[in-house]
Amino acid sequence: MTEGLPPADQNLAVEASGLCKWFKKFQALRDVDLQVRRGERIVICGPSGSGKSTLIRCLNGLETCQQGQIRVNGRALAPGKNNLEIRRSIGMVFQSFNLFPHLSVLQNCTLAQVRAQKRSKEEAVEIARHYLARVKIIDQAGKFPSQLSGGQQQRAAIARALCMKPGTMLFDEPTSALDPEMIKEVLDVMVSLAEDGMTMICVTHEMGFARKVADRIIFMDEGRIVEEAPPEIFFSSPQTRRAQLFLDQILSSDVH
Amino acid sequence: MDFNHAFAIEIVPTILQALHTTLLVAVLSSIGAAAIGFTLEVTRRSGRLAGYAMRFVIDFIRSTPVLAQLYFLFFVLPFYGITLPAMVVGVLGLSIYYSGYLAEVFKAGIDAIHRGQWDAAKALGLSGFDTIIFVIAPQMLRNIAAPMGNYFVSVLKATPYLAVIAVPEMLGSGFDIASDTFRYAEPLVVVGIIFLFLAISIAQLVRLLETRLNAAHNR
Numbered sequence: 383m384t385e386g387l388p389p390a391d392q393n394l395a396v397e398a399s400g401l402c403k404w405f406k407k408f409q410a411l412r413d414v415d416l417q418v419r420r421g422e423r424i425v426i427c428g429p430s431g432s433g434k435s436t437l438i439r440c441l442n443g444l445e446t447c448q449q450g451q452i453r454v455n456g457r458a459l460a461p462g463k464n465n466l467e468i469r470r471s472i473g474m475v476f477q478s479f480n481l482f483p484h485l486s487v488l489q490n491c492t493l494a495q496v497r498a499q500k501r502s503k504e505e506a507v508e509i510a511r512h513y514l515a516r517v518k519i520i521d522q523a524g525k526f527p528s529q530l531s532g533g534q535q536q537r538a539a540i541a542r543a544l545c546m547k548p549g550t551m552l553f554d555e556p557t558s559a560l561d562p563e564m565i566k567e568v569l570d571v572m573v574s575l576a577e578d579g580m581t582m583i584c585v586t587h588e589m590g591f592a593r594k595v596a597d598r599i600i601f602m603d604e605g606r607i608v609e610e611a612p613p614e615i616f617f618s619s620p621q622t623r624r625a626q627l628f629l630d631q632i633l634s635s636d637v638h
Numbered sequence: 639m640d641f642n643h644a645f646a647i648e649i650v651p652t653i654l655q656a657l658h659t660t661l662l663v664a665v666l667s668s669i670g671a672a673a674i675g676f677t678l679e680v681t682r683r684s685g686r687l688a689g690y691a692m693r694f695v696i697d698f699i700r701s702t703p704v705l706a707q708l709y710f711l712f713f714v715l716p717f718y719g720i721t722l723p724a725m726v727v728g729v730l731g732l733s734i735y736y737s738g739y740l741a742e743v744f745k746a747g748i749d750a751i752h753r754g755q756w757d758a759a760k761a762l763g764l765s766g767f768d769t770i771i772f773v774i775a776p777q778m779l780r781n782i783a784a785p786m787g788n789y790f791v792s793v794l795k796a797t798p799y800l801a802v803i804a805v806p807e808m809l810g811s812g813f814d815i816a817s818d819t820f821r822y823a824e825p826l827v828v829v830g831i832i833f834l835f836l837a838i839s840i841a842q843l844v845r846l847l848e849t850r851l852n853a854a855h856n857r
Binding site: 439442443444464466467469470472473474476478479480481482483484493494497498499539542543546 | 752754755757758759760761762763764765766768772773776777780
């Protein structure tokens with residue numbers, strides 16, 4: 383199961399080794415290795431189609447890799463299986479929010495707690511209210527997602543994921559679908575999570591956020607990890623021409 | 639042949655005696671068809687082999703006449719030691735037949751749900767069963783309230799088929815009156831009007847349900 387991976391290390395939240403993934407004939411991931419320590423904040427960036435989203439969707443088993451191994455909190459991800467335990471220990475936030483439209487914000491936050499974590503209704507509501515307050519939308523708890531702004535919806539989605547009390551949070555371009563004036567409110571929540579020591583793996587184009595909270599930037603291109611460095615080094619002296627080009631393009635239009 | 643209004647009114651109580659059978663069969667068959675159809679569609683999605691098998695079952699159900707299925711259940715099953723009351727055979731037969739069509743409606747309703755809903759449910763660690771029941775089914779119902787209602791009306795209008803296996807439904811009891819009195823126009827018109835009234839009522843109920851489901855979503 384875990385050949386290719388060293389013995390489980392208690393300090394690692396996520397380990398991946400030799401990941402290869404094809405969609406039909408297109409190879410989305412090429413031999414990707416990744417190790418994330420507990421409490422570490424990783425930002426993954428790169429041009430579109432470079433495999434960033436595919437990589438983090440593999441980490442909680444939303445996509446299955448044809449080759450390679452993944453271990454989360456020392457537990458191997460079984461390909462093709464449901465991996466419910468692992469999924470419950472990793473929270474995920476999506477570009478398109480993916481709140482359940484037929485449930486209120488509060489119900490969005492309690493459903494998986496009650497059904498998957500087997501918490502009592504009262505306990506689930508209490509936890510949901512705690513995290514909704516934390517992302518500052520407790521006053522919207524009774525509303526339906528369609529009644530909220532994009533920024534509020536994304537914060538509700540973050541609260542929903544936090545309710546599962548995950549050790550690691552995955553963010554898949556959480557601000558890409560938002561109007562500019564709403565990006566900050568979501569990033570603020572993410573910054574405060576980082577300050578609390580949450581293990582975070584974020585795919586994002588928000589370079590200001592990356593500079594501020596990332597311990598390490600991972601730059602991907604054409605399914606490979608091309609460059610890996612702390613932000614101060616990555617932004618000031620990128621080692622590869624591909625990363626240099628990417629930074630020139632993204633920073634010339636970056637207002638943050 | 640003159641239409642005799644007095645005679646038409648006189649036979650209404652007799653025909654209405656069969657109304658509860660017609661309604662009972664229609665309601666139970668609609669529930670049965672929805673339950674079987676939903677199970678077929680969910681099973682069809684569960685894996686490649688199950689997909690092929692359920693596709694075949696759904697196509698088979700839809701491609702054979704409902705009368706043939708009813709006759710089969712009523713006359714052939716007893717040879718294998720399964721003898722069911724006519725009423726049960728009727729409900730079972732209509733449930734199975736319309737489950738094939740409802741499975742297709744459910745398929746469209748589920749296909750219309752954004753892929754991200756499955757992703758979110760999975761990422762939260764919901765089981766497949768919980769995802770279907772708490773995330774997918776409610777959204778599917780909202781998508782398909784209208785076409786599903788149409789099939790419930792179809793089930794109602796198919797209940798006269800059960801006359802062939804001696805279920806005392808409304809058209810059959812109307813026809814009994816016709817055979818006894820040699821007056822055909824009045825019983826058929828009375829039965830027709832009652833069916834029309836029932837069908838319109840169901841359509842209205844479905845419209846109401848649709849409005850409420852949409853209201854809950856857009857509130």
